[in-house]
Amino acid sequence: MAASETRVLLKDLDLTGPRDLDSYRRMGGYQGLAKCLRQFTPDRVIDEVKQSGLRGRGGAGFPTGVKWGFVPKTSPKPKYLVCNADEGEPGTCKDRVLMQYNPHSVIEGCLIAAYAIAAHHAFIYIRGEFSEIAEILERAVQEAYRAHLAGTNILGTQYSCEIIVYRGAGAYICGEESGLLTSLEGKRGNPRNKPPFPAVEGLYRAPTVVNNVETLACLPSIMRNGAAWYASLGTEKSKGTKLVPVSGHVRKPGVYEIELGKITLREIIADLARGVREGHTIKAVIPGGSSSPILSADQLDVPFDYESVAAAGSMLGSGAIVVLDNTVDMVEFALRLAKFYAHESCGQCTPCREGTRWLVEILNAIHEGRGHPDDLETIQKLFETELTSICLLWSAVVMPVRALIEKFPEEFRTAIARGTPDFSRMGQPGSPVSVLAE
Amino acid sequence: MPTIAEAAAEEARAILHRLPNRHSSSIPLLYLAWKTCAWLTPAALEEIAALTGLSPATVEGIAGFYTMFPLHPRGKYHIEICDNISCYINGAPDLKNHLRNKLGIEFGQTTSDGRFTLDHVECLGNCCEAPCMQINGKEYGRLTVQKINEILDSLD
Ligand SMILES: Cc1cc2nc3c(=O)[nH]c(=O)nc-3n(C[C@H](O)[C@H](O)[C@H](O)COP(=O)(O)O)c2cc1C
Numbered sequence: 098m099a100a101s102e103t104r105v106l107l108k109d110l111d112l113t114g115p116r117d118l119d120s121y122r123r124m125g126g127y128q129g130l131a132k133c134l135r136q137f138t139p140d141r142v143i144d145e146v147k148q149s150g151l152r153g154r155g156g157a158g159f160p161t162g163v164k165w166g167f168v169p170k171t172s173p174k175p176k177y178l179v180c181n182a183d184e185g186e187p188g189t190c191k192d193r194v195l196m197q198y199n200p201h202s203v204i205e206g207c208l209i210a211a212y213a214i215a216a217h218h219a220f221i222y223i224r225g226e227f228s229e230i231a232e233i234l235e236r237a238v239q240e241a242y243r244a245h246l247a248g249t250n251i252l253g254t255q256y257s258c259e260i261i262v263y264r265g266a267g268a269y270i271c272g273e274e275s276g277l278l279t280s281l282e283g284k285r286g287n288p289r290n291k292p293p294f295p296a297v298e299g300l301y302r303a304p305t306v307v308n309n310v311e312t313l314a315c316l317p318s319i320m321r322n323g324a325a326w327y328a329s330l331g332t333e334k335s336k337g338t339k340l341v342p343v344s345g346h347v348r349k350p351g352v353y354e355i356e357l358g359k360i361t362l363r364e365i366i367a368d369l370a371r372g373v374r375e376g377h378t379i380k381a382v383i384p385g386g387s388s389s390p391i392l393s394a395d396q397l398d399v400p401f402d403y404e405s406v407a408a409a410g411s412m413l414g415s416g417a418i419v420v421l422d423n424t425v426d427m428v429e430f431a432l433r434l435a436k437f438y439a440h441e442s443c444g445q446c447t448p449c450r451e452g453t454r455w456l457v458e459i460l461n462a463i464h465e466g467r468g469h470p471d472d473l474e475t476i477q478k479l480f481e482t483e484l485t486s487i488c489l490l491w492s493a494v495v496m497p498v499r500a501l502i503e504k505f506p507e508e509f510r511t512a513i514a515r516g517t518p519d520f521s522r523m524g525q526p527g528s529p530v531s532v533l534a535e
Numbered sequence: 536m537p538t539i540a541e542a543a544a545e546e547a548r549a550i551l552h553r554l555p556n557r558h559s560s561s562i563p564l565l566y567l568a569w570k571t572c573a574w575l576t577p578a579a580l581e582e583i584a585a586l587t588g589l590s591p592a593t594v595e596g597i598a599g600f601y602t603m604f605p606l607h608p609r610g611k612y613h614i615e616i617c618d619n620i621s622c623y624i625n626g627a628p629d630l631k632n633h634l635r636n637k638l639g640i641e642f643g644q645t646t647s648d649g650r651f652t653l654d655h656v657e658c659l660g661n662c663c664e665a666p667c668m669q670i671n672g673k674e675y676g677r678l679t680v681q682k683i684n685e686i687l688d689s690l691d
Pocket residue numbers: 152153154155156157158159161181182183184185186269270271272273274275307308309310312313488489490493
C-alpha cells in the first residue's frame with residue numbers, strides 16, 4: 098500500500114489563494130487563542146506546549162515549550178516574540194505555503210506564543226524576496242487588527258499585542274536567529290556570540306523568543322485540541338506532523354505533510370513525490386535542507402523523524418528533501434554548495450570567511466582538473482576549525498561537504514587523478530576571491 | 536528626484552512611529568527610498584541617516600549588506616535567476632547561458648537600452664517550482680528556454 102500524507106497544517110487548504118479571516122474562523126481559527134486568553138495563565142500555555150512535545154521546525158528541533166521557559170519572568174525589560182520567516186535554507190520552501198495560503202494560522206500562532214512569554218510586540222521577519230507573500234501577511238494582519246484579534250484588548254481581554262511585519266532584504270545569514278535580531282535592530286545582519294541566548298538577551302538586549310513559522314503555525318491546533326491530541330501523533334520523541342518540501346529530480350515536487358516517524362524517506366520520495374524521472378535512479382538524498390549531510394541511495398529506509406535521521410548520520414533540519422539522480426556530478430555539486438555559503442558568510446569570523454573561500458578555491462581546482470593529491474587532506478584540515486566561529490554557518494557547509502566526500506570519495510579522487518596539478522595556486526590568499534567574483 | 540520627505544512623508548512617519556526603536560526603521564526606510572527614488576541615491580541615504588539618527592556611513596553600510604538594495608541604477612526589468620541546488624540540478628546553468636546570450640550581457644550588467652539588468656541569486660525559497668527566477672520581485676517557475684522567451688517577449 099502506498100504511504101500517504103497526514104494533514105494538520107495543510108488540512109483542507111485551498112492552494113489558489115489566501116484563506117481569509119472569516120473562513121479561518123469558521124474552521125475553528127482563533128479558538129485556540131481565545132482559550133489561552135480566557136482560560137489559561139501564560140504558564141499554563143507553556144506547560145501545554147511542553148506536554149505537546151512540539152519541537153522547533155526551523156532546523157535545530159529544540160523543544161518549543163522549554164525554550165519559552167528560559168525567558169526570565171522577573172526581568173523588568175519588555176519581552177519580544179519573533180517569527181522567523183526568513184526561509185532561506187536551499188531546498189526549503191515550506192513556510193511560504195503557510196504564509197501564502199493560511200496567514201492567520203501564523204498570526205494566531207504568534208499571538209499564542211507572545212501571550213505565553215508576556216510579550217506585547219510580535220515581529221514577523223520575512224525574507225525580502227517574498228514580496229508578494231509579505232503583502233498577503235500584511236493584509237491578514239490588518240484584518241486581525243480590525244477584528245480586535247491584534248492591538249489593544251485582544252478579544253475584549255486585558256491582553257494587548259502589536260504585530261509588525263518586517264521585511265529582510267536578501268541575506269541568508271538573517272535566518273540565523275541572532276543575525277535576524279541584529280537585522281531587526283536595523284543593522285547589518287551579523288550574528289552575535291551565544292551565550293547570552295536570545296531568550297535572555299535578544300532584540301534590543303531584551304528577552305526574546307525566536308520561532309520558525311511552521312513551529313508557530315502548530316500552536317493554534319495544539320491549543321484548540323489539547324496537548325494530548327498533538328502528542329498522540331508521531332513517535333515518542335518526535336511528535337506531530339512535519340511539512341516536507343521535496344524538490345530536485347522528482348516527478349512531483351511539492352510541499353507534503355507527514356506524521357513524524359510513520360513514513361520513510363523512501364516512501365516520501367516514491368509515493369508522495371512519485372520517484373525520480375523515467376530511466377534514472379536515485380544517487381543520493383539531502384534529507385533536511387542544504388546544510389544536512391547527504392544520505393546515499395541505500396540509506397533511504399530511515400523513518401522520517403528527528404532521531405532516526407540523526408541515527409543515519411544526518412539531521413532532519415528544516416525537513417527539506419532534495420533528491421539527486423545518477424546524473425549529478427558530486428564534485429560540481431559540492432562546489433555549488435560551497436559557493437553559496439562563501440557568498441553568504443557575513444565575514445566576521447576568520448575560519449568561516451577564509452574557510453569558505455578556500456573551500457571554493459580547492460573544489461573549483463579539482464572540478465577544473467587542477468586538483469592535486471593533497472587537496473582532500475587540506476580540506477579535512479580546514480574542517481578542523483568547524484566549531485570555532487560565532488554562528489553555525491561555517492558548520493553548515495562543513496557538514497554537507499564532508500558527507501559528500503565521505504560518501505563519494507572515488508568521484509573526488511578520480512577528478513583529482515585526471516587533472517594536472519596546479520601548485521601555483523597554493524599560497525596565494527587573494528585567489529579565492531577571483532573565483533567567487535565569477 | 537523627489538526626496539522621501541516630499542514623496543512619502545506620511546509613510547516615513549508611519550514607519551518611524553510603528554517601530555519601538557528608531558534604528559529599526561533603517562531597512563523599511565531603505566525600501567521606501569527605493570520605491571520613491573528607483574535606486575538608493577547618496578542623497579536618499581543621507582536623508583535616512585537624518586531620519587533614523589544613524590550616521591550616513593552606517594546607513595550606507597547597512598544598504599550594502601543586503602543584496603536586494605540597489606546602490607546603482609538598475610534596468611527597467613531586474614531579472615534574478617536562481618542557481619542554487621534544486622534549480623542547479625534542474626537545468627539552471629543552461630538557462631543562465633540562454634539569458635546571457637539572449638540579452639547579450641554578463642551577469643551583473645544592464646543592457647545598453649536600460650531595459651534589463653541580469654543577476655543570479657541564491658535560493659529564492661521556491662525550490663518545488665525549480666528552476667525559477669524573479670523579475671522585479673514577481674515569481675516565475677518551472678522554467679524552460681521557451682518559457683523564458685515567452686516571458687521576456689510579454690514584457691513591454
Ligand atoms: C546559517 C543558519 C541559517 C538559518 N536559517 C533559518 C531560516 O531561514 N529559518 C528558520 O526558521 N531558522 C533558521 N535557522 C535556525 C534559527 O537560528 C533558529 O534556530 C530557529 O529560527 C528557531 O526556531 P524554532 O525553534 O522554532 O525552530 C538558521 C540557522 C543557521 C545557523
